[in-house]
Amino acid sequence: MRKLVVTEFVTLDGIMEAPEQWVFEFHTDETAKFKLDEMLHADALVLGKNTYNIFASSWPSMSGELADQMNGIRKHVISTTATELAWHNSQAITDDPVAAVSSLKNQHGTDILVAGSASVVQALTEHRLVDEYRLLVCPLVLGSGQRLFTTSCAPAHLTLGEMKTFDSGALLLRYEAA
Numbered sequence: 001m002r003k004l005v006v007t008e009f010v011t012l013d014g015i016m017e018a019p020e021q022w023v024f025e026f027h028t029d030e031t032a033k034f035k036l037d038e039m040l041h042a043d044a045l046v047l048g049k050n051t052y053n054i055f056a057s058s059w060p061s062m063s064g065e066l067a068d069q070m071n072g073i074r075k076h077v078i079s080t081t082a083t084e085l086a087w088h089n090s091q092a093i094t095d096d097p098v099a100a101v102s103s104l105k106n107q108h109g110t111d112i113l114v115a116g117s118a119s120v121v122q123a124l125t126e127h128r129l130v131d132e133y134r135l136l137v138c139p140l141v142l143g144s145g146q147r148l149f150t151t152s153c154a155p156a157h158l159t160l161g162e163m164k165t166f167d168s169g170a171l172l173l174r175y176e177a178a
Contacts, residue, residue: 002105003131004046006114006121007038010135010148016118017146020054026138026168032066034172038134039069042111046093046101046124049079051116056087076104078120098127105129118146125149125156132176133158139169 009019047055052075059070075090078097085092093100101124104112114121114130124130135148158175165171 002044002107002109003111004101004105004114004124004129005038005042005111005132005134006124006130007134008115008121008136008148010137011140011142011145012137013141013143014147014149015142015145016116016148019116022140022142023136023138025140026136026166026170028166028168030166031136031168031170034136034166036066036069038113039066039073042073042113043109044074044076044104044112045070046076046078046104046112046114046117046120048117048120049077049083052077052079052085052087052090054116056085056090060087076100078117098123098129101129102127118148121148122150128156128177130177132161132174135173135175137171137173139171 008016009023010016076093078093157178159178161176162174
């Protein structure tokens with residue numbers, strides 16, 4: 001069975017909304033290597049429609065090894081409406097997203113990554129489909145914005161698999177579902 005991995009940039013106060021507006025302050029060669037390694041060990045992305053639109057508007061015009069991975073990887077986009085998905089290797093999931101992701105996990109392959117997409121992460125967490133959380137915690141407090149975990153999330157016990165500090169002050173926390 002493949003592993004479903006939630007990978008997120010979050011602030012110290014748990015905000016994950018609009019990282020493109022604050023994460024680059026903490027970007028280093030070391031964090032770039034971590035993200036590239038993560039992508040090289042995955043063969044699928046699950047994205048909500050909003051995150052897909054943000055990614056699809058920027059990644060196709062980028063170059064380099066990470067961009068090549070992002071542009072080439074299979075992208076499964078959870079959307080309530082069937083729409084044209086122009087970004088290479090993208091397909092819509094318009095049915096039950098929990099059943100679709102569960103089915104993806106049972107297929108042969110490597111890791112499936114979920115990036116951004118708070119409501120998708122929350123639904124997958126609620127249905128206990130997430131195997132691992134990789135949180136790149138940035139030393140920043142925003143005070144408001146969309147949080148990764150809401151009060152409606154069911155309690156979940158996690159085991160710390162890795163903790164690493166980057167030179168930028170960002171912290172990688174990798175938790176495995178118990």
